[in-house]
Amino acid sequence: MKGQYRAAANRRKGLPVLGRSPHGAPPRMLTRFGDLFQDHPQPMWIYDVDTLRFLRVNAAACRHYGYTTDEFLHMTIRDIRPRDEHARLEADLAATAGEQKAPQSSGVWTHLKRDGTPIAVRISSHAVTYLGHRARLVFALDVTAQEATERALYRSEQLYRSLIDTMPHQVYWKDLDLQYVGCNRVFAEAAGLDDPQEVVGKSDENLIWRRQAQRMAAEDRIVVDTGHPLLDREDTLTGPDGKQRRYLVNKLPLYGPEGAIIGMLGTLEDITSRRKAEETLRLQGRALDASVNAIVITRQVNRQDVIVYANPAFARISGYELAEVVGQDCRFLQADDRDQEGLYLLRDALQTNREATVVLRNYRKDGTLFWNQLHIAPVLDAGGKVTHWVGVINDITDTMRYQQDLEHQSTHDALTGLPNRNLFRDRLDQAISYAARYRNQLWVVVLDLDNFKLINDTLGHAVGDSLLQTVGERLRAALRDSDTVARLGGDEFILLLLDQPGGGLSQRTVQTILEAVSAPMRLGAHDLALTCSMGVAVYPRDGETGSSLFKHADIALYRAKDGGRNQLQFYTEEMNDRVTERTLIEGHLRHALVRNEFLLYFQPRVDCVSGEVVGLEALLRWQHPELGLVSPVRFISVAEETGRIVEIGEWVLKTACLQAMAWQQAGLAPVPVAVNVSARQFRHAAFVQEVKDALEASGLEPRYLELELTESVMMHNVDVVIAAMSQLKEMGICLSIDDFGTGYSSLNYLRRFPIDYLKIDQSFVRDMLDDPPGAAIVRSIIALGHSLAFRIIAEGVETPEQLAYLKEEGCDEIQGYLCSRPVPEKEAAVLLGSER
Numbered sequence: 001m002k003g004q005y006r007a008a009a010n011r012r013k014g015l016p017v018l019g020r021s022p023h024g025a026p027p028r029m030l031t032r033f034g035d036l037f038q039d040h041p042q043p044m045w046i047y048d049v050d051t052l053r054f055l056r057v058n059a060a061a062c063r064h065y066g067y068t069t070d071e072f073l074h075m076t077i078r079d080i081r082p083r084d085e086h087a088r089l090e091a092d093l094a095a096t097a098g099e100q101k102a103p104q105s106s107g108v109w110t111h112l113k114r115d116g117t118p119i120a121v122r123i124s125s126h127a128v129t130y131l132g133h134r135a136r137l138v139f140a141l142d143v144t145a146q147e148a149t150e151r152a153l154y155r156s157e158q159l160y161r162s163l164i165d166t167m168p169h170q171v172y173w174k175d176l177d178l179q180y181v182g183c184n185r186v187f188a189e190a191a192g193l194d195d196p197q198e199v200v201g202k203s204d205e206n207l208i209w210r211r212q213a214q215r216m217a218a219e220d221r222i223v224v225d226t227g228h229p230l231l232d233r234e235d236t237l238t239g240p241d242g243k244q245r246r247y248l249v250n251k252l253p254l255y256g257p258e259g260a261i262i263g264m265l266g267t268l269e270d271i272t273s274r275r276k277a278e279e280t281l282r283l284q285g286r287a288l289d290a291s292v293n294a295i296v297i298t299r300q301v302n303r304q305d306v307i308v309y310a311n312p313a314f315a316r317i318s319g320y321e322l323a324e325v326v327g328q329d330c331r332f333l334q335a336d337d338r339d340q341e342g343l344y345l346l347r348d349a350l351q352t353n354r355e356a357t358v359v360l361r362n363y364r365k366d367g368t369l370f371w372n373q374l375h376i377a378p379v380l381d382a383g384g385k386v387t388h389w390v391g392v393i394n395d396i397t398d399t400m401r402y403q404q405d406l407e408h409q410s411t412h413d414a415l416t417g418l419p420n421r422n423l424f425r426d427r428l429d430q431a432i433s434y435a436a437r438y439r440n441q442l443w444v445v446v447l448d449l450d451n452f453k454l455i456n457d458t459l460g461h462a463v464g465d466s467l468l469q470t471v472g473e474r475l476r477a478a479l480r481d482s483d484t485v486a487r488l489g490g491d492e493f494i495l496l497l498l499d500q501p502g503g504g505l506s507q508r509t510v511q512t513i514l515e516a517v518s519a520p521m522r523l524g525a526h527d528l529a530l531t532c533s534m535g536v537a538v539y540p541r542d543g544e545t546g547s548s549l550f551k552h553a554d555i556a557l558y559r560a561k562d563g564g565r566n567q568l569q570f571y572t573e574e575m576n577d578r579v580t581e582r583t584l585i586e587g588h589l590r591h592a593l594v595r596n597e598f599l600l601y602f603q604p605r606v607d608c609v610s611g612e613v614v615g616l617e618a619l620l621r622w623q624h625p626e627l628g629l630v631s632p633v634r635f636i637s638v639a640e641e642t643g644r645i646v647e648i649g650e651w652v653l654k655t656a657c658l659q660a661m662a663w664q665q666a667g668l669a670p671v672p673v674a675v676n677v678s679a680r681q682f683r684h685a686a687f688v689q690e691v692k693d694a695l696e697a698s699g700l701e702p703r704y705l706e707l708e709l710t711e712s713v714m715m716h717n718v719d720v721v722i723a724a725m726s727q728l729k730e731m732g733i734c735l736s737i738d739d740f741g742t743g744y745s746s747l748n749y750l751r752r753f754p755i756d757y758l759k760i761d762q763s764f765v766r767d768m769l770d771d772p773p774g775a776a777i778v779r780s781i782i783a784l785g786h787s788l789a790f791r792i793i794a795e796g797v798e799t800p801e802q803l804a805y806l807k808e809e810g811c812d813e814i815q816g817y818l819c820s821r822p823v824p825e826k827e828a829a830v831l832l833g834s835e836r
Ligand SMILES: Nc1nc2c(ncn2[C@@H]2O[C@H](COP(=O)(O)O[C@H]3[C@@H](O)[C@H](n4cnc5c(=O)[nH]c(N)nc54)O[C@@H]3COP(=O)(O)O)[C@@H](O)[C@H]2O)c(=O)[nH]1
Pocket: 603, 617, 618, 619, 620, 621, 631, 632, 633, 636, 649, 652, 676, 677, 678, 738, 739, 762, 795, 796, 797, 798, 815, 816, 817, 818, 822
């Protein structure tokens, strides 16, 4: 009854009652249950809730776990669990203890088989009373395989999710209604969503690019309707920041297991940065292409900097095409010209990874030189290591040429190409340093062409220039390379001669120089023969500095010229005295006029036939309180050089006119007075006016004034000279050419000038009786002068023999000591008085 009651109670509680009947024999129902239990394919057991010992196990449990029934019955339910599950078991037991609950599942547990193999088991149990024990009937469903599948599935899903999420591009997929089914994290972020799940069920109209939704949907529709993918299309869409961004869009149809299209998969790759970078690269590439400078990029390969890129300007500048130079070391640009300072600097910069700018001599493909102002800069990788070098080639050939031209111009004479004064001084200073160290001598020779000015004035500047060029070339060819020939200006050259063989300036060297100058030369239609004067100063005897050698050679040159030209003069101490005197004269001359120190002497001119005085030449004298009566020979040239001759000449003109007038007023024979006019004075713009003023001031009739001009007066600005002469002639003044024969005027040329007299220079008269060629010259001048209707006056006639010869040759007048020396005004008056 008690058992029936308990069974009934258990049934009411929903708990099965297991075990024997109170009488010990299993009821029929229990036997049936026992069979069911024993034969059930699923492992089952009953354990004692208090002791946790197995009270009964079925065959499936024994099979599955590998234990025998007997072994089970000696074990507790702890023994089939790994240690790390024990705590969970205790907790679960504590939670279910005391309660006779309905059947319940307690989840999946890890059990161990007899051989230690773990299995996943889903446990469900009922509280039962078994053979008087508080017990639980346990159903153990092995879910190991299912768990593994689920785990694998889970892992695969996770993997797929993380794959999609780690993709840098936006990925999304839609159903056939074009509603989003899913997306990756990048897409969610772009759409402004916190979680990819939020996209599910949305359409483009619900997302931030809603304005472009229609267009996008239209595209999507085509893909799902036609099944044609849309690949690699670029589009501009609104980005997560609301700004327009550039995307590479791909849309593909999604197929279900049955092969039907179930939606579409889209990817959006944000290519904004890439396109910008490409644009930047394109611009930079264009800049490289358009650059006027050549740009070369090199990379180090086997310790050589080989070219990996060169822009079009490189081909233009160097003549090499890109294909010819790629893979080559830039070194080929220097050809064999390796000893360059720029290359050393370049090497240093390359070794120390520095930027540098150097100037190199490079050679084009055709071998011509170009100057390369090269700037190099290293290119570093992310780790700061130099991977490449960029070289910017600036062709500065024109600039260098210009600089060289400027340098050449500043150191060379433009006409002859010879070194100029500056360069000569440099070389002289260097030569002096060298000579001082090795106790050598050196020679400075200043060379001046005789009568060059006349040639220049008569034959024109073009001929004069050619002459100077020819002389320059000849001098350069005549001397050794170690010597220097320079042009100082005008017709003045200067030579620096080093280490003369034999220790002195040899006759041979002098001869070579003289021949270089005097060898006949044909310039255009003109055959010319030149001579030159030379002044020499020797280091260290005549000076230890460039300046002193210069100065002393110059002094020697003046002496050579004074001595009758075509000479070479070595500098001597005495010459310096002359310079000192010149300086002295120049100083005193400044005050001579205001101190009234000038006076005029007069020398008569006598008619060869009648012997009468037919004129007087006014000759300037300077009565200096300390120097005494100074000859014009000492001061006229100084006055001409300093320009003081203009005011002095004006004084002579006025004084001579006043004197002539005074003599006439005194009743003396009225004869013309001749006044010497220097070239500088005649060229003075106011000269004709000064003559008028002198005549007016004195009241002298113009026919009593004669002007003596030297040949050089007439050789400069011929037309201006003729005009001035014509004015003077119109006034009634007589004109004569003084010192005729010493200059370079041809008789043919003289025809153009309104001249009355030719005065044969006294040097011809002096020598004519001893020198047949001199006599021939005098004869020719007289004959030709007459043929041009000039009257001929012979100067410096000192002897009756000279007079006789001149008379015989038909000379018209003479002047000279034979008749009278130049005399002061009072004595001249006596001469005129005797004429009366
Ligand atoms: N521009 C000016 N030049 C002038 C002026 N006064 C003179 N001069 C020039 O100075 C040079 C020297 O002149 P000077 O010392 O007066 O010599 C003159 C005569 O004294 C000299 N002479 C005359 N006869 C003889 C002679 O028989 N033998 C000889 N040995 N000398 C003689 O000749 C000079 C005259 O030369 P020129 O003028 O060529 O007729 C001289 O060149 C003067 O021209 C002046 O005011 N202005």
